[in-house]
Amino acid sequence: LLVFTDLDGTLLDHYSYDFSAASDALNSLKTLGIPCVLNTSKTYAELLELRGALRHKDPFIVENGAAVYLPVNSRFDSTPEWTQRGDYWVKAFGPDRQQLIATAKTMKSRFDFVGYHELTVEQLMEHTGLDAHTATLSMEREFTEPLIWNDSNNALAEFRGLMAEKGIKVQKGGRFVHLMGQNCDKAVAMKWLTERYQNNTSDVVKSIALGDGENDVEMISKANIPVVVRSPVHVPPEIPNRNDVWITDSYGPKGWSEAINQALTNEGFI
Ligand code: 2M8
Ligand code: MG
Ligand code: MG
Structure with a gap:
């Protein structure tokens, strides 16, 4: 299983940016060795700050799919098309x-x-x-x-x-x-990174994507397990061409952990 998650309004509370309601579920993913890829509108600078609080060790995707960051010491082999920045290999899709x-x-x-x-x-x-x-x-x-x-x-x-x-x-x-x-969003970056994981294993990689906003719709619609996290400020976005979307009962990080726990149960992890 491979998790792709939005941050604001999804893993982080819309108002307070707090994620404590999701801490247990995040720890479950770490214990099980399931990568949790942050796929966000936020910047590289914001992610460097957040990774400490989240104890995040997995890849992340910044600025709505514009660039994918892979830890240099992870199981991905670098290729010449990637550049190095700090502790990461970077694959950029975005325009200037x-x-x-x-x-x-x-x-x-x-x-x-x-x-x-x-x-x-x-x-x-x-x-x-x-x-x-x-x-x-x-x-x-x-x-x-x-x-x-x-x-x-x-x-x-x-x-x-x-x-x-x-x-x-x-x-x-x-x-x-x-x-x-135009050719760059969270879904494009998710697809690219899923292929990197798939190239490293003979198992079929299954993805779950969680988000609350319009900018998450494509990513959610392309995941194996599509999850809309309920927002306290707007109605859940429609996910086209899918009749199997989960919409969480709770808002933000509480809803996020409900969906993760459900997926872990369904997939036989717990
Ligand atoms: C912006 O992103 C959020 C994502 O949903 C938004 O559109 O409300 C970005 O500027 C991001 O960098 C910033 O951290 C966030 C803060 O609310 O707003
Ligand atoms: Mg959001
Ligand atoms: Mg976002």
Whole structure:
């Protein structure tokens, strides 16, 4: 089994970013040697900080699928296409953030939004509830540009169409609307990493994906076990072409651990 999980609103509580309700289930995965891949909108800098608290030793995927980080000492062999950064091999899929910002600027006169690059640390703290240190780490973005969307949903649909013509994908996260490369999202990165695991074993690798937002839909729909974690702030997203989706009873990390425990039971681990 291979776990792919979103962070905000899924493994981390939407408001407090706390994961204590999921600690036992996380420990079960560690004990069983089941990799838990973090697949998030967050940045590399944020993940370096979080891995300590989570005691995370597995690969992680940052900025909505833009780059996959594999621990250098893991069972993956490096290949020349990967670069090394700190303790990780990196496979990058994302475009340059500056290009996204430049394109977004051309839409400023037609739509009402504020880009991440325009925000001060104080404004970001206010909007997210992050502390100053973590807010600063989330500003170290390389491949994606989140926007505070102040316009209507109809305007967002129009904006999405215009950005698609320019090769940019628009997906909603918990608080922001994220701009990213057209061919790059959490599902693409999940598929790439699942293949790396599959190449290392003769067993069939089975995946479970857990998320709460629109930016998790593709990833959830492509996993063997699709899990929508209930959100305290929005209705569960529809997962197209699947009639076997689990929607957790509880919100965030509590719902996350319910789903993990259920999967471990169903798969015969506990
Ligand atoms: C942003 O991501 C979340 C993901 O759901 C959102 O869209 O609300 C990112 O900027 C991330 O880096 C940051 O940690 C998070 C904080 O709420 O917001
Ligand atoms: Mg989320
Ligand atoms: Mg997320």
